[in-house]
Amino acid sequence: MVETELPERGMVFWPVGTGDSTTIMLGGDLVLQVDLRDMKAADEKDAVVAAVIDRLADTLPRPDWLDGETPYLAVFALTHADLDHCCGFCDLLASGILIGEIWATPRLWREISEDQTMCEDARLFQDEVERRVAATLEAIDNGEEPASGNRVRIIGYDDDRDQHSYSELPDEYFTIPGGTITMIDGNDLSQTFEAFVHAPFKGDCAGDRNETSLALQIRMHTGDGTTGRLLLLGDLAYPTIKKIFDNSEYFGNTDRVEWDLLLSPHHCSKKVMYAPGRGR
Numbered sequence: 001m002v003e004t005e006l007p008e009r010g011m012v013f014w015p016v017g018t019g020d021s022t023t024i025m026l027g028g029d030l031v032l033q034v035d036l037r038d039m040k041a042a043d044e045k046d047a048v049v050a051a052v053i054d055r056l057a058d059t060l061p062r063p064d065w066l067d068g069e070t071p072y073l074a075v076f077a078l079t080h081a082d083l084d085h086c087c088g089f090c091d092l093l094a095s096g097i098l099i100g101e102i103w104a105t106p107r108l109w110r111e112i113s114e115d116q117t118m119c120e121d122a123r124l125f126q127d128e129v130e131r132r133v134a135a136t137l138e139a140i141d142n143g144e145e146p147a148s149g150n151r152v153r154i155i156g157y158d159d160d161r162d163q164h165s166y167s168e169l170p171d172e173y174f175t176i177p178g179g180t181i182t183m184i185d186g187n188d189l190s191q192t193f194e195a196f197v198h199a200p201f202k203g204d205c206a207g208d209r210n211e212t213s214l215a216l217q218i219r220m221h222t223g224d225g226t227t228g229r230l231l232l233l234g235d236l237a238y239p240t241i242k243k244i245f246d247n248s249e250y251f252g253n254t255d256r257v258e259w260d261l262l263l264s265p266h267h268c269s270k271k272v273m274y275a276p277g278r279g280r
Contacts, residue, residue, distance in 0.1 A: 006031070006059045009220060011230055011261060014050040017041075018267050019084030021052045022232065024218060026193050029061040030074040030184050034216075034232055038088025053088055053095050060097065070098050074185040077103035077155075079214040079234035081111070081122035084267075089121040093128060100185030101151035104129045105200055106158040106166065107212040113163065133165050136173065148185050155181075155197055155214055158205040177201060178251070194219045196256050198244045199236065210235035210266065215244060217256050231259035237271040 006012060006025055014021040019037030026032060033056070042051035060071035076092070076099045079085055092099070108126040111118055118126075132152035139146040146152075154166050155175050161167045175181055177197050182190040199215035213234025220228045233241060248257045265272045 010228075013263060014052050014055070016049050016052065019087065020079070020234075020263065020267075021050070022263060023056070024220075024230070026074070026184060026189060026220070029063040029072055030187060030189070031060055031072075032075045032077065032184065032218075033073055034077045035079055035085040036076075036088050036092060037084055037086075038091060053092050053097075056092075057095055057097055066098060070096065072098050072100065074100045074187075075103060076101075077214060077216075078105075078125060079232070080105070080209055080212055081108055081118055081125065082209060082235065083119045083121065085235070086119070086121045086125055089125045093124065098149055100148040101153060102129055102132060103153045103155055103181075103214070105156045105212060105214055106154060106161065106164070107156075107200065107205060107209065109164040109166065110158060110160060110205060111209075113160070130165060133169065137168055140170065145186065151185055153181070156200040156205070156212075157202055159202065160205075177247075178253075192221050198233075198248075198256070199240060201240070201243070204240065208237075210237060211240050217259070228261070229259045230261045230263070231257065232263050233265035235266040235269075237266065237269075238273060238275050241265060241272060242275075 006023065009025050009027045012023040016037040020035040021037050022034040024032040036052060038052045039049055041047055042049050056073065057071050060073055062069055063072050066072055108122065112126060129152055132150050135150035136146040136152055153173055153175060154169065157176055175197050177199055179197050181195040182188065182193060196217040198217065200212040204211045213236050215233045215236060218230040245257055248254050
């Protein structure tokens, strides 16, 4: 397959078959990765899927403030823990790429506490998030900010929050639906970037894993007043997506469901198009 360099600013939807791997270049040294599907098939001759981790390792910034040699990924965000969205996370951690910050939803804490079945990559992702929660709490106890490589943000909330370690984090490490994120690994990008959180909703956290997907509208602003909008809805189905649009209308935020680029939810599944029992 044809390999290309990453643009200075913009988005790349990597060809990974039925799965998601989205890379968003925010300018400078800052890159946001949403989901990962890195398959062994990418190493085969005449592969039609991308070796995402290899491409990131080759093209990510190597900032001088780090050491000038280590590839730097500012943020990794996981929409939900299905294998087609986290495949290869074990390899990503082992690749030598520094992940400055991780965005996670509360769902995995619930799944682990209920001993639900998860793939190895999802379990390692949650182990890494737990490590970062502990590192962040230790930094706070020492009167410091967590260092790049230890940062974590919890997006969404669950009614069993007080049963898990992340509940001890201060409020600034949480973002709930209706909130925006403009900080990327300690960098204030409020003039050029914002991520508006649509989901997961609190009432969905105990339901089907797909319905706990992280849903974002990404906005990127330029100096001439142009704004590019990307809508990412994970594997949400019709009822939750309709709820997002209904809430946006109710709260006067219909601009938050507008897009210039849309990554098709749930890989164009019919479950996105209509509620069960309706349509064909």
